[in-house]
Amino acid sequence: MTASIGRVVVLLGAPGAGKGTQAQILSERLGLAHVATGDLFRAAVRDETPLGLTAKGYMDRGELVPDAVTIEMLLERLAKPDAAAGILLDGFPRNTAQAEVLDKALADKGGRVDIAPYIEVPEADLVARLGGRWICRAGGHPYHEQTKRPLKAGVCDVDGSELYQRTDDQPATVQARLRQQLGALDEVVAYYRGHGVLQTVDGRRGIEQVTADLLAALAPLTGSKG
């Protein structure tokens, strides 16, 4: 309980911005523990830790796990050996209330959010990325309008069956769902900007370029030369 808190990086980005991919790359390069709250819940439930059992109780009842429980899990995670250099948070906080609770909990332990890199992608690009998915009727083989087009439009390369879009992948559905999530994200972005820790990176480019920009943004934190 006396161990000091390492670096805390909050990686921000909309669904489809490539946040998960970048979180993995950055955590490896920087020696930070990659902490996605979904994984955190699953691990705590699997290991039947006291907090895991508490969280499971909420989930079993179909309720949201309270922020206080999530924060306690995060603090436990921060205390583990592989997090000595710090953690990279992926998927938390999701709203300003959670951001405030996180700040307070970290401050109580003598820590803080050191930097919040934001992978910025315009809404229209996000809709194109998230909504461009097609799958084949026969085998569920996946295609994408931007990144993996079939050789012949509307037909699976593997088995020749018809390609279709699930309702979830249709642009109107994608846009409606995205709008809700972007509202909360915008607030979190504004929160960290107000606290002087936001670093915005243009997420429209390739994965490697975005990684390079993120590493440059994080260089002051690590003392490395990007």
Ligand SMILES: [Zn+2]
């Ligand atoms: Zn197929």
